[in-house]
Amino acid sequence: MEKKFIRVRSAKDIVIFSLLIIAGCILAVIPGTDTLNLGGYCLIVIGAALALFLKSGYRNVDTKELYARKEFLFPKEMKVAILTALFSNPNSIELSKNGDSQALKLELFYNKTSGKAYLQLFEYIPYQYEVCSEIYEHEISKVDKLLL
Numbered sequence: 333m334e335k336k337f338i339r340v341r342s343a344k345d346i347v348i349f350s351l352l353i354i355a356g357c358i359l360a361v362i363p364g365t366d367t368l369n370l371g372g373y374c375l376i377v378i379g380a381a382l383a384l385f386l387k388s389g390y391r392n393v394d395t396k397e398l399y400a401r402k403e404f405l406f407p408k409e410m411k412v413a414i415l416t417a418l419f420s421n422p423n424s425i426e427l428s429k430n431g432d433s434q435a436l437k438l439e440l441f442y443n444k445t446s447g448k449a450y451l452q453l454f455e456y457i458p459y460q461y462e463v464c465s466e467i468y469e470h471e472i473s474k475v476d477k478l479l480l
Contacts, residue, residue, distance in 0.1 A: 337399060337441055337450075342389030349386060352379030390441055399441040399450075402478065407433035411455070411464070414438060418451050418468045423477040437461050440478055449475045 352375050359372025390399045406414060406429055414436065417425045425438070435456050442449040451468045454461035472479075 336393040337390040337401075338393060339387040340389045340391045340398070341387050342398065345382075345386045345388055349379045349382040352376075352382065392441075397443055397446055397448075399443045402440040402442070404430045404438040404440070404478070405432075405434045406430060406436040406438065408435035408455075411436055411453075414453055415465055418453060418465060422449075422451055422468075422470055422475045425478065427478070436464075440475065442472060442475065442479065444472060447472045451475070 356372045356375030356377075356379055359375060360369050362368055362372070390401050391397070392399060404425075404427070410426070410429060414425055417423075437454040437456070439452050439454065440449060441451075449470050449472050451470065452463065453465040455464040456462075
């Protein structure tokens, strides 16, 4: 079964753009200098733009649960080691080589309240990342080293 995640607004996103719009409205109606009013209008515009575009959460299409996402980049020579670790023990992935290269991308979607984590490995083929593993589901305790 293929898991699909779509980008959605998280509670943190909603709080951020709401506070910007509210602060902008307060500054815009305060009588006084035009600079303060102009700053308020700018905050309102920024908050409205964030309301349209800011989506930092991921929702599982099947279960409708909200997940956070982490991404790790590894050199190509670690492919076999990562695939082996994904199947058995994701905590054994050597994170010291994370960021050395962009040949492999490991995506981690996790939800601490449900205790689930999904991992999938991608390989960079010119101009895009291609899937090179299935999606593995693990308990959050098996990936806690990756969450640090």
